Every structure is written in C-alpha cells, then in structure tokens.
Amino acid sequence: MKKKGRLYDTARWKRVRRRQLARELFCRSCAEEGRDELATQVDHIVPLERGGAPFDPENLQSLCATHHSMKTNLFDKNGRDWSEHALVGCFEDGSPRDPDHPWYSGTPEGEHPGGEMNQTEREAQPPGAPSAADLISRADR
Numbered sequence: 001m002k003k004k005g006r007l008y009d010t011a012r013w014k015r016v017r018r019r020q021l022a023r024e025l026f027c028r029s030c031a032e033e034g035r036d037e038l039a040t041q042v043d044h045i046v047p048l049e050r051g052g053a054p055f056d057p058e059n060l061q062s063l064c065a066t067h068h069s070m071k072t073n074l075f076d077k078n079g080r081d082w083s084e085h086a087l088v089g090c091f092e093d094g095s096p097r098d099p100d101h102p103w104y105s106g107t108p109e110g111e112h113p114g115g116e117m118n119q120t121e122r123e124a125q126p127p128g129a130p131s132a133a134d135l136i137s138r139a140d141r
C-alpha cells in the first residue's frame with residue numbers, strides 16, 4: 001500500500017494533472033448536467049485506495065471543486081460506485097434523480113401529526129371541565 005498524499009507531490013503527477021485539465025477543460029459531471037463549469041480538479045475515477053491507476057488518462061476525469069468533493073465524500077469513502085452519481089441531485093423540474101428518494105413516497109414534508117395539534121386541543125377545552133384528578137376523587141366518594 002502506497003503512502004497517501006505522496007503521489008500528489010510528484011513531478012509526474014503534476015504533469016499528468018496539467019495534461020488532463022488541458023485535455024478536458026470543463027467539469028465532466030457539470031457537462032453531463034448540461035452546464036459549462038471550468039474544471040479545477042483532476043479526479044481518479046477508480047480511487048487509488050481501490051487500486052485505480054494513478055497516471056492512466058483512462059482513469060482520470062476533470063471535475064469542478066464541488067463535484068470532486070461530492071465524489072470523494074459520497075462515493076470513494078463509502079465504497080459506492082461513481083457511476084451511481086447520476087442518481088444524485090435533481091432534474092430541472094426539481095424532482096430527485098434517485099427513484100428511491102423519499103420525495104417519491106408521497107409524504108409531504110413538514111407535516112407532523114400530533115405535537116402542536118394536541119396543545120391546541122388542550123387549550124380549547126372549556127374552562128371548568130373536570131380534570132382527571134377531579135374525576136378520580138369523585139369516583140372515590
């Protein structure tokens with residue numbers, strides 16, 4: 001196992017990285033979403049931790065900072081495959097790309113039965129209504 005971080009200090013990596021960014025100017029993921037965002041990061045599609053080739057152009061993609069950290073945090077660290085990234089985010093109408101997203105379960109957000117409603121009912125009780133303690137003491141008589 002190679003020491004982490006070491007690769008990025010090498011002259012070879014800096015050269016490969018520069019070449020990748022020159023070859024692919026725009027973030028690949030933004031392009032898939034129909035936007036032109038200049039790439040600032042070079043990502044290993046198959047992360048080095050999982051045996052990805054460090055200098056193989058086939059294993060490199062240009063990404064913007066947002067997509068790069070998204071990929072690293074959501075996929076590389078969780079062992080998920082980057083090909084699933086198409087499921088992250090939303091369509092143009094705001095619906096999630098992920099068919100398993102709770103959005104599709106039909107439960108409207110912000111609806112919490114109980115709580116506040118019970119409070120209102122208690123306050124709406126007419127004054128002078130017998131409390132539970134009254135009823136118990138009456139039953140004792």
Ligand SMILES: [Zn+2]
Nearest residue numbers: 027030064067
């Ligand atoms: Zn991007």
